[in-house]
Amino acid sequence: MPSTHQVRKPRSGFIWQLLENRKALAGAVLILLFLLLALLGPVLMPGDASAFVGPPSQPPSSEFLLGTTAQGQDVLMQTIVGARTSLMVGFLTGLIVMVIGALVGMAAGFLGGWVDSVLSFLTNIFLIMPGLPLAVVIAAYLKPGPVTIGLVLVITGWAWNARLLRAQILSLREKDFVLASIVSGEGRFRIIFREILPNMTSLLMSGFISATVYAIGAEVGLEFLGLGDVSTVTWGTNLYWASNDAAMLTGAWWTVVPTGLCVALVGFALVLVNFAIDEITNPRLRSERSWTQMLKSNNLEGGLTTPVVRAHHGH
Template sequence: MTTAPTIDGLRAETGEDAVPAVTRPAVRRPNRSFVHGLLTNRKATFGAGVVLLFIALALLAPVLAPGDPMRITGAIGEEPSAAHWLGTTAKGQDVLALTLHGARSSLFVGFTVGILATVLGVGVGLASAFFGKVVDEVLSLVTNVFLLVPSLPLLVILAAFLPPGLTTVILVLVLTGWAGSARVLRSQALSIKAKDFVAAAQVSGERPWRIMVAEILPNMASIVMGTLLGCVIGAIGAQAGLEFLGLGDISRVSWGTNLYWAGNEGALMTGAWWVFVPSGFAIAAVAFALAMINYAVDEVTNPRLRKVKHAGRTGRREEGRA
């Protein structure tokens, strides 16, 4: 039986020091149990179920409440009844139809702004961290400017001077919502850039865009998802706030315009709670569900939270046995 030659034997045969082959460090990929952890997490399951329910209601709004939701279908200020499950407004419009159709606009704006703001933040953060020097200084300066300018006054000014419409709302919310995520992602990307597998990829001659997308970005999956969920929550709330102030397109049905017309028609003063509660509850429910998913992501990816959760379960079991 033959044995593999050792390094000392190779040195003796060649007469010179043999240099062992340099192996590339293994790339640290995200934990494969990340998706499985989310699927088995109760918070994530509950949050995803609520969000999917509202998305389904928004998609089925033309079927559940056909026709123009702003048309007059009943008596003025009618309380919830069998004919109108959520009552009617001061104009005689069905509140259920307004709520269902309003979900289409609010959810569309929320997820669109969340995706665009996250993509812009990821691009700026990765480029700033990877290229450094002049690129980092310029992008950091732009990011700091958007962070220092108060977001609410900027929202009001842009929405007041730009033509009203869904595109304007999306543009304004993206411009005012990407800077915070870019700063957080830049810090995370700087930490990952210092790892050995990134240096090995640079030495091997990989292109910068491939290193950012294939090496650095996969290791930021959890923080990117958290950023996305936070941007969606902020966009839904910001759109509702703008439209409640009358700075959006009040001719379009959304949860924000429903609250705007409820305030103008004195629903709170007259005690017509059924006019503004459904839209307000929908905004709060979607935001709470997305926050639950965000907390579940932290719980799955953060070992400390998992240890605290496991310790709590162990303590409850011990108390039950006692």
Template sequence: MGFINLLTRNKKALFGLCIVGFFILTSIFAPFITEYNAAKRVTGSHVAPSQEHVLGSTRMGRDVFAQTLYGGRVSLAVGFGAGIIVVAMAVAIGITAGYFGGIIDEVLSSLMNIMLVIPQLPLLMVLAAFIGEVSPMVIAMIIGLTSWAWGARVVRSQTLAVREKEFVVAAQVLGEPSWRIILIEILPNLVSIIGASFIGSVIYAIMTQATLEFLGLGDPTSVTWGTQLFNMQKTSAIHIGAYWEVFSPIVVIACVGAGLALLNFAVDEIANPQLRSHVGLKRWKQITAQKEAEAAQEATAQQGAAS
């Protein structure tokens, strides 16, 4: 609860939460916001933005605003789903390697190093091309199962430091089982790192999904921000001046990425007190200036009373 309280008091975190929460809510309540079906033709080809169609239409006559809203459902689901898979694997492997050490640590560390030296995007492209036109959920699984190594390495290094603390050693001396020490003593001390890893993984998953689908490796029949980019490229929307079809998914992805990045910065500041030093310095200057002003007022009042 203390970490959550610190997060809610951070301006960057609040701003980032507002941005991400806005797009999550608009995606969830898309049927109440727009009357159009994102997958059906509702007007003419490449109709410019108007009162009836806020963001215009595509070459197939589909409403861009409806596609952006409904596409957010799938793209955000892929991002958060892949983030959960990445964090779950990173925490499980990283804590296991860092806490038990020995041959277990050597084997798992070797596995991490192997995954880290393999270029992620080319690997994902090869897997997606091998499978064929993959659904968004399969893309989330592929991203989650191939992107855990960096987070696992960070969790492992932090676990190595935490397991030497007095409270962990005391629990070991008292004969506490390993699973209880990991869950009760070690895991709570990794919350900030796990949070930052999760947010970073969500950003990476959303961008990677959009990249794969833009390259034509996704399912073109699904409505996502990535398939919007793919259809925009396929129909040469940018060349014929249909700017609304080009900018809508790009702006939305950029805004969600910025909101998640602000959350990530806030988590870093909370986890690392040195990053919050400027906040403390600013507050100290304000307090000092206030005290000086009060002292000046008292001196003026005393001079007036003396005269």
């Protein structure tokens, strides 16, 4: 008798697995919402976010949903407008850090020889330098602004990705399919882009997300310390002015919480996606997840799991 239960064939491929992962989906939705907020900010809240529009230090009300700052600026408008610069710096810095790290790591790992020695030496120099203290020193001597902050974060953040990708390249270089391509006479660039890069998708994505989380946090932190352009509206400068106005001491929590919550949510969303990537690519985590899902499925379908558990409790 044919069974009515249809077993769905699992889709293969990293991208499909990522799309079917609940953590990745939840993180991606949150990130997309913030990106839409940043892009549509000028349309949703037209006007100058630095303008004085109401009484100073007014708590949230029907007129100002998130209250006003100590200078009488709209906190909601500053939070929405500030998202654009902070997210732009964070994601663009993460992308550049990932690209530089990939280029240096691939060149060092695949070419080997003196190229590997020189690039590994340069990478090790940047790795032993403390990242954030070095960023503070560099930012203090350059012209303040988002471009400067992004440049500082790129200088201090590319080396870790390069080190990880070099190690992965060294491992892939010894695989049979790469050796076969070398023996068949394929060019270096063709081997890298056709044989090696597709097998590093998860590592590249994880490196990009980690660099973006670091960049957003560092950008907000540097501007909070006053090392950015305090005349611009960003999440970091919002916290800088709130600190200057002693917002928490005067009870004006509404000038701190919205921006802080946005930073935390974006970081949480990126970490969710990063954890999903690790869950998909790590065999141990994947096997544990599959085992848990099988147990749940057996419980729901009244399979063998239920009597075993009951017998255990009865004993």
